[in-house]
């Protein structure tokens with residue numbers, strides 16, 4: 001419904017209903033459609049509980065849709081996929097492993113060859129600004145640094161698609177702003193197809209080509225807004241008149257819609 005004729009990620013009239021053990025049902029997502037073109041950066045914003053995480057899990061093949069279809073490159077998603085990297089709000093790191101050893105976990109799972117893995121892990125740590133920190137342990141890094149390591153880990157097996165669920169939600173405001181700029185730089189260098197969930201309108205506008213606004217539960221895509229702001233973007237982008245006008249427009253959605 002949004003982008004090119006055949007989007008890389010095609011979410012088509014997807015519904016998700018959860019059933020509790022007592023038999024009651026909860027419709028988390030209703031008739032959700034969203035297209036994400038290859039190499040596009042799309043952000044999803046919406047109130048808590050509107051099914052954003054559920055949608056990401058379904059795209060990742062970790063959850064099945066109750067109705068509708070999710071296709072990647074034309075093929076239905078029916079289980080976890082190798083071409084997806086996932087980043088969550090709180091990076092889950094193995095505390096007994098160094099940062100380098102954490103970043104290489106996907107390579108071990110996918111049995112990539114050792115020499116390539118070592119070279120790639122080194123490059124990725126440089127890319128996320130952690131060159132020289134590979135031999136540290138997770139508890140020796142700040143929250144922002146751990147999240148950067150999680151991004152490096154998600155990119156380890158060179159997935160086409162990066163799904164990020166409120167990746168900076170646990171960070172303080174200043175670190176978060178710095179991480180936004182860092183992610184822009186990483187994306188410019190890697191050009192993955194990214195779907196990122198955020199509560200922050202500014203974060204969504206700064207990062208993305210399109211912002212999908214979700215309605216409260218049961219969630220669906222209320223509107224998809226194009227962000228026609230030139231790249232590369234920077235901190236100064238926040239004062240661009242288009243940015244300011246779009247922020248105002250997006251804010252209108254949330255003041256008009258009661259919280260879930």
Ligand SMILES: Nc1ncnc2c1ncn2[C@@H]1O[C@H](COP(=O)(O)OP(=O)(O)O)[C@@H](O)[C@H]1O
Nearest residue numbers: 018019026028047048049050051052053054055
């Ligand atoms: N595994 C589950 N079982 C039952 N209900 C669930 C499950 N996962 C999510 N939900 C419910 O589905 C709704 C959407 O959840 P979620 O996708 O986490 O929302 P969001 O990420 O937008 O905050 C919520 O009401 C949540 O309680």
Ligand SMILES: [Mg+2]
Nearest residue numbers: 052053054165
């Ligand atoms: Mg969520």
